[in-house]
Amino acid sequence: MTADARRSPTLHDVAREAGVSLATASRVLNGSERKVADSYRVRVEKAADDLGYTANASAQATARGTSAAIALLVADIADPYFGLIASGVARGADGENLIVTIAITERDPDREVKILRALRGQRPRGAILAASRTDDGEGRTVAELAAFRDLGGRTVTFGPGGDRSIRIDNHDGAERLGREMARLGYRRAIAIAAAEGVRTSDDRLGGFAEGFEAGGGEISRVYRGTFERESGAASMRRALEDGVDAGTLVFTLSDVVAIGAMTAIRESGRTVGADIAVTGFDDVPVSRDVTPQLTTVRVPLSDLGYQAFRATVDDEWAQSPMQLEVLVRDSTPGVGAL
Numbered sequence: 155m156t157a158d159a160r161r162s163p164t165l166h167d168v169a170r171e172a173g174v175s176l177a178t179a180s181r182v183l184n185g186s187e188r189k190v191a192d193s194y195r196v197r198v199e200k201a202a203d204d205l206g207y208t209a210n211a212s213a214q215a216t217a218r219g220t221s222a223a224i225a226l227l228v229a230d231i232a233d234p235y236f237g238l239i240a241s242g243v244a245r246g247a248d249g250e251n252l253i254v255t256i257a258i259t260e261r262d263p264d265r266e267v268k269i270l271r272a273l274r275g276q277r278p279r280g281a282i283l284a285a286s287r288t289d290d291g292e293g294r295t296v297a298e299l300a301a302f303r304d305l306g307g308r309t310v311t312f313g314p315g316g317d318r319s320i321r322i323d324n325h326d327g328a329e330r331l332g333r334e335m336a337r338l339g340y341r342r343a344i345a346i347a348a349a350e351g352v353r354t355s356d357d358r359l360g361g362f363a364e365g366f367e368a369g370g371g372e373i374s375r376v377y378r379g380t381f382e383r384e385s386g387a388a389s390m391r392r393a394l395e396d397g398v399d400a401g402t403l404v405f406t407l408s409d410v411v412a413i414g415a416m417t418a419i420r421e422s423g424r425t426v427g428a429d430i431a432v433t434g435f436d437d438v439p440v441s442r443d444v445t446p447q448l449t450t451v452r453v454p455l456s457d458l459g460y461q462a463f464r465a466t467v468d469d470e471w472a473q474s475p476m477q478l479e480v481l482v483r484d485s486t487p488g489v490g491a492l
Contacts, residue, residue, distance in 0.1 A: 163205040164210060171223035183207070223253050224466055225278040227269060229261045233381060233410055233437040239284050242459020250467060252279065257352040259285050261352070261381075263295065270298040278465035280308040283316065284459075310465045313353060314456075318456055318465040320473060324354055324435075327451040328361030328432035329432060332405075334480050336369020339489030340403040345376045346389040346415060347407050355381075355407045358435055362405050381407065386414025394422050400429050400475030401489060403410070408433035409441040409450055416444065416456060416485070437479075446484030454477055 165214035169179040173192050181190050182198040190198075201207075226243050241257060247254045255278065259266045264283075273281060281302060283295075299309045299316055309316035335343070344367060348355035363373055377393055379385030386406060393404070406412040412434030416426045424430055427446045434441055437452035454476060465471045 163202075163207040164208050165207070167205055168198060168201045168207050171205060172197040174198060185244075202373075217260065221233035223255050223276065223278040224463065225273050225276075225281040226254055226256045226340060227266065227281065227283045227285060227333075228256060229381065231256060231258060234440065235408065235410070235436050236284060236436065238455035238461035239462070240257065242461070243282060244462045245456070245465030252467075254260040254315060261285055261336075267294045267298050267474055270295070270302060273300055274305055274307075277305060278307055280310060282462045282466060283309070283311045284462070285312070285389045300310070308466050309463050312462070318471060320462050320465065322354075322453060322458065322476075324357035324479060325361035325364075327433065327453070327480070328358040329450075331370070331435075331451050332365025332367075333364040333369050333481060334365075335405075335431075335433065335486060336366050336371045338399070338482070338486060340366075340486070341371050341489075342399065342401065343371055343373045343403040343405055344393050344398065345373050345405045346386055346393075346411055347376055347378050349378055357405050359405075360362075366405075372402075381411060382415035383410050383417075386411030387418040388414075390415035390418035391422075394424070398424075398430055401431075402415055403431045403486065405433050408446060409438045411438045412448055412450070412485075413440065413444055416448075420431050427485050427487050433486060437481060442483075449483045449486040450481050451478050452481055 165179055165183065166176060169176045169184065172179060172194070174197065179192060179198050182195050183202060201460065214452055224243065224247055226240060228240065230236060231240070240254070244254050259269060270281065296315055302309055303317060308318070310318045312321065329337045345359055345362070347359045350356065359376070366373065372417045375393065375396070377389035379389045390404070404415055406415055412432050416432055419426050419430050419432070426432055432448065434448045434450040435453070437450045438457065441448040441450050458476070462471055465473070
């Protein structure tokens with residue numbers, strides 16, 4: 155038979171087409187843990203495919219206790235940092251026949267808590283918080299994560315706070331970058347960072363300062379903004395207005411911010427690299443496409459996204475070893491090249 159063309163096919167239609175009971179069809183398509191004979195399962199799945207039946211997500215969530223979805227919370231999906239993480243999560247979800255829902259927090263603690271609360275009603279199998287959080291509102295987020303866990307979902311956070319945590323040693327990567335820049339002869343630096351209290355920014359700035367100062371360098375000024383390209387450009391314009399000597403190194407908290415800073419340098423008539431050196435962090439693909447290519451610290455973001463997914467669905471899990479890599483490119487030719 156075929157389903158009535160005027161309505162969507164129902165579970166009853168699938169059961170009739172497969173020649174099985176409604177309960178059996180439901181167990182196959184709505185995610186019940188009860189065992190169904192393979193011959194029945196094949197018939198039900200073929201009938202559902204022939205009819206174009208779509209399983210009821212609410213029914214699946216009721217049967218399993220969770221839905222066939224993974225929630226991913228990011229600060230800004232337009233930022234390639236989060237796009238690469240999302241690609242790794244999606245790669246893992248595809249292999250497990252799960253879907254990924256993405257929510258944007260904008261690094262707003264109130265918004266983050268509101269999203270987590272709304273997600274509880276959807277019963278995703280797990281939630282991944284990929285955005286760098288601030289100390290403000292941390293207690294409320296932790297409480298919301300606990301409530302999420304009580305409903306059967308697993309929480310994974312980039313940094314502390316979840317059932318499982320993805321660790322990125324931003325401090326160590328930035329410290330090694332600072333030491334390398336000092337080795338290249340740079341002694342004067344300014345920094346472009348996010349607001350104090352944003353953990354990723356604080357760790358990167360603190361690590362770079364330690365490494366750079368250990369090699370004889372000094373950060374004279376710190377300009378603060380956001381993780382956006384436009385913020386990098388605005389901070390660099392302020393720095394140029396305050397005066398930037400030739401041979402100064404500009405440390406930025408991310409590649410996206412660095413690219414904004416490079417634009418501001420060019421707009422002022424100055425030259426990136428041969429006049430003012432610039433570093434980024436993350437090694438997003440565009441860092442290799444800009445001119446000059448951007449010196450940065452490679453973070454394996456897509457792999458980290460995949461690891462975060464595995465942390466969400468695997469009963470036994472441990473984060474794979476990871477080391478950040480300093481990549482010296484033409485945006486920091488060294489003082490001898492100036």
